Amino acid sequence: MEVHHHPHVEKKSFKEYLLEGLMIFLAVTMGFFAEGIRENITKHEREHHLMEMLVEDLKADIPNLDSVYKYDSIKIQFIDSLRHCIYAAAEKKLPDTLYRTMYYLHRVFGRNRIEFKPTLRTLNQFEKNEAFSLIRKQEVSDSIQNYSEYNKTMDDQHTVFRGIEGEALVIGQTIFDYRYYENFLSNPSRKLILKSIQQFKLLDTDKKTFLLYGANLNFSRGVLFNYTQFLKIHKVQAKSIIALIEKEYHLEKE
Numbered sequence: 001m002e003v004h005h006h007p008h009v010e011k012k013s014f015k016e017y018l019l020e021g022l023m024i025f026l027a028v029t030m031g032f033f034a035e036g037i038r039e040n041i042t043k044h045e046r047e048h049h050l051m052e053m054l055v056e057d058l059k060a061d062i063p064n065l066d067s068v069y070k071y072d073s074i075k076i077q078f079i080d081s082l083r084h085c086i087y088a089a090a091e092k093k094l095p096d097t098l099y100r101t102m103y104y105l106h107r108v109f110g111r112n113r114i115e116f117k118p119t120l121r122t123l124n125q126f127e128k129n130e131a132f133s134l135i136r137k138q139e140v141s142d143s144i145q146n147y148s149e150y151n152k153t154m155d156d157q158h159t160v161f162r163g164i165e166g167e168a169l170v171i172g173q174t175i176f177d178y179r180y181y182e183n184f185l186s187n188p189s190r191k192l193i194l195k196s197i198q199q200f201k202l203l204d205t206d207k208k209t210f211l212l213y214g215a216n217l218n219f220s221r222g223v224l225f226n227y228t229q230f231l232k233i234h235k236v237q238a239k240s241i242i243a244l245i246e247k248e249y250h251l252e253k254e
Contacts, residue, residue, distance in 0.1 A: 047136065050122060050126075050131055051249045052249075053121065054144065054241075055242050057121055058119075058238045059242065061118055061119055061238050065234055065235045066235070067114075068116045069231040069235075071114045072228050073228055075108070075109070075224065076221055078105050078108055079217050079220065079221040079224070081101070082106060082109060082217060083214050085098055086210055086213055089202065090211055090214070091207075099202065100193055100196060101194065103176060104190065104191070104194050107181060107184070107190055109169075110165070110168075115155075127148070139248075140241075143241045144241065147238070150234055154231070157223065160223050161223045161227060164223055168216035168217055172213055176202065177201065177203050180193075180198070180200055
């Protein structure tokens with residue numbers, strides 16, 4: 001009868017168990033740190049890409065701000081001219097050339113409107129995807145937040161202008177005979193009003209209506225002027241953010 005002997009298993013010492021446990025702990029810890037490093041690298045790359053996109057958007061906004069400012073500044077001059085003519089017409093009969101000018105200015109005032117529309121490609125990501133959490137630099141984060149909020153302030157200002165402009169147009173319809181515009185419906189033809197040999201006349205309107213229209217023009221002019229000042233401030237903001245981001249993120253200047 002054979003006797004089977006169990007192989008002898010050498011027992012590990014406490015130090016060996018401790019060493020194995022330590023190695024496992026170090027492996028898990030290093031894996032954790034490696035994953036954290038990868039996440040940080042990904043976040044930093046994402047942050048840098050967002051900053052590049054934002055600079056591109058802001059650089060696109062600047063010429064748009066300039067264009068709107070230039071147009072609205074001219075429109076303010078037109079409103080001033082129309083207002084002066086309306087106040088004069090409230091007091092006395094004017095030469096036919098001035099009536100043609102008033103018809104032209106009224107059409108320009110009521111049919112043409114340009115407002116600033118910011119490039120929202122990157123700003124929308126900050127609002128929807130909590131991209132602000134990626135920004136490590138508080139000054140950059142605050143500047144972007146202020147720029148985004150100022151876009152809304154400007155939009156609110158222009159909304160007020162559109163409302164006042166609409167009220168002025170309603171009053172203007174009681175002063176101007178729109179049948180004269182039938183031959184000048186397209187934008188390119190509107191300047192032909194000034195060269196027309198047709199005799200333009202205002203509708204029979206009392207002085208109070210003229211003055212009310214003038215007051216609405218004055219009010220709309222003030223709101224639009226404030227809007228142009230917002231445009232100037234916003235341009236400074238855009239340039240400041242561009243300079244800050246290019247400095248902090250070491251972006252190459254174009």
